[in-house]
Amino acid sequence: MVKAFGEPPGTRFDSSKRRIESAADELVQALLFCEESPLIAPIAGTSGFAQRFSQLGPKDTKGRSLRDLDLQTRLFKYPCSYLIYSESFDSLPTEVLHIVWQKLGSALSMENNSKSYAHLSAEDRIAIREILRTTKTNLPTGW
Numbered sequence: 001m002v003k004a005f006g007e008p009p010g011t012r013f014d015s016s017k018r019r020i021e022s023a024a025d026e027l028v029q030a031l032l033f034c035e036e037s038p039l040i041a042p043i044a045g046t047s048g049f050a051q052r053f054s055q056l057g058p059k060d061t062k063g064r065s066l067r068d069l070d071l072q073t074r075l076f077k078y079p080c081s082y083l084i085y086s087e088s089f090d091s092l093p094t095e096v097l098h099i100v101w102q103k104l105g106s107a108l109s110m111e112n113n114s115k116s117y118a119h120l121s122a123e124d125r126i127a128i129r130e131i132l133r134t135t136k137t138n139l140p141t142g143w
Helices: 014-031 049-055 094-107 122-135
Strands: none
Touching: 014 094
């Protein structure tokens, strides 16, 4: 379309920008477990999986990890997907990653009163930000 309309390379039409924004919104909501169903009863096992699983993730200076399981009222203690460390996440196009980080920062802001993020307590928001700041490489400047 850019070529057909004689626009310079890299030009984004409003329709393309809206699609990118929408995809970024969906990704951030998935990363933060929006619409996660609460557990109706605690989950317990005897295999040692939960402990081994939690030990696999990078930990912040307080020993917290996005892989820490809750298993009482929700799956993870800190409601942000550990897949944020994956090669797939890091391989997203630069423009998309920039928007995702921007939207994630906004979602974790104490000023964000959106219903989508109402499940995140102030403690959750602070912890997730601190964990990501100390464990995630290539964070945008000022994040």
